[in-house]
Amino acid sequence: MTTPNPQGEREKLVSKLPATLRQALKVRAAQLTTDVQDAVTAGIEAWRACSEQLPTIDTSGAESFGTYVPEGLYDAFKEDCRAREVSYIQGMAQAVALWLDENPEDDGQTTRRFVVCNQKGGVGKTAVSAGLAQALADREMGKRVLLVDYDPQGHLSHQLGLKAIPAGEESLVTHMLHREQAKQSLMDLTVAIAADRFGGRLRILPAAFDAFLLDSGLTVFRGPRHAALERALAPLEEHFDVIVIDSPPSLGLAMDAGLHYARRRDGERPGASGLVIPVEAEDTSAQAYGMLINQIDSLSTDFDIHIEQLGLVVNKFDSRRGYIATSSRDRWIALGKPPVLAVIPDLKEQREAVRVQKPLLDYAPACEQVHQLRQLAQELNLS
Template identity: 35%
Template sequence: MTRMLAIANQKGGVAKTTTVASLGAALADLDVSVLVVDLDPQGCLTFSLGHDPDQLESSVHDVLLGEEEIANVLLDTDDNVTLLPATIDLAGAEALLLMRPGREYALKRALAEVAQDYDVILIDCPPSLGVLTLNGLTAADEVVVPLQCETLAHRGVGQLLRTVNEVQQITNPGLTTLGAVATLYDARTTHSRDVLGDVSDRYDLPVLDPPIPRTVRFAEASASGTSVMRGRKNKGANAYRGLAENLWKHWEAGTPVQTFDTA
């Protein structure tokens, strides 16, 4: 059965795209077939996986509007994951979709055509709570929230969880919130743990294990057009490998995801 996981947080700069790219590559290294979906008009995931959004003739924009078959738009990547790319055209799709009935189901309908070809589909939602994010949440089985371990990290989390609750009531009753993925984590300070503990207590949101440490390797990987999983071993890649193994064990064996003790 294909697992569809949305990565969502309307706050920017929380390593959301990095999480999708790195987690996808880590799962692929476990011989899991992975499709990643770029729903951000900025196309950061597309660029991070080695494709220039400005050079693409078709993208998820065309798929959502029914102007192109999804199979004709998918791209291969050096990280052994398949990519449904985004371009700046996607910014216009939001307004066009608003005028269409069943607009929240456009992505779900499109993914249904290829879902049987993949074990896992990861959806990179944009940093907003508009119709594109609603499409991602409506298509997904589960959602995780990347959360930077810095002051004011909780801003927007409550609003996102309210949106998830509304999606559960209206368009996707089966949607489950798995928890938060802690990013930019610094184990040397108590501040990171305090931030996670605050968010966990405030929203009853478990933190998945392991937390993702702060490292310059993520920026270097994005600039090179591959995920942090390629090249020299580093603590960021190791953390995402651990997260991938945690999630895959949860999906395969049906066991609860392992969580990080924020106490």
């Protein structure tokens, strides 16, 4: 028995679950805005991948439970249960318990952090950063979002009609390198994006012109350089549900600080924060992605942290460019991990919005680019 679903066919799964597990599953899925069927699927996949012996769960009094899982997973799961010599009901209970353990209750106190990055310029980091932040702050999702222009080139600020903060004036750079000299709070430097659809929920921290000197400033910084961005932004986190950072195309110390800010914090659930990586459907993006992986691996090893790649965004895609574009897109999708979260077409609306310095969601809310950006926001919100 199958049911249509945008990610492929699904089949009915029928089992039994103890009432306490069934209720915990329902409540946790609702808290994390995740479909129960997706939670069960993730739990089964984690159970199948787990090589450790899991504790036996008391399933006495278990009651009927049904949901939908991807086609083929049901039979594969039952075969694994037989191989492990556990009952199907016990296996299902362990899978659900495993998902609950890996997806702890969101206490609402940890601001989610999405760092949009790639070592290659021109892949559309700014467009993805701005569009993601707008989709999260729009009426439909209603998140309080801070958009940080961390790139000294200031394209993000310019596209939204703002000027970079002049050299010598207080900025994010001041709060990263010389916080004790700052006379203003960083919150006072943020600017609300004036569009009714955002309801005051979307704010931007403009670029700083002297951010070009940030790497050299961090070189002589007396504190922990990798934590400089987090130290600066920490006082703002209580005011926002999500912080989206538009990163520079850099391998330097400033980017190390950005990657460190995206790490999974103690007690933070998997998928809550991490990296969103725009790429293009062409070969040089793959080379730049390899450079980013090396930087992530080095930082993770040096500081014993976990930096999660939440997913790729194939940006500025145009199938009319032929085999190079379509085959490159297919290769990105075939990676599987990190997943491709969205394929955003190269259409005129984005360029027009930049020209008139308006948010894309306000300029062309019904265009295909906006549809894909909403899908991206939804994917990240459910992760």
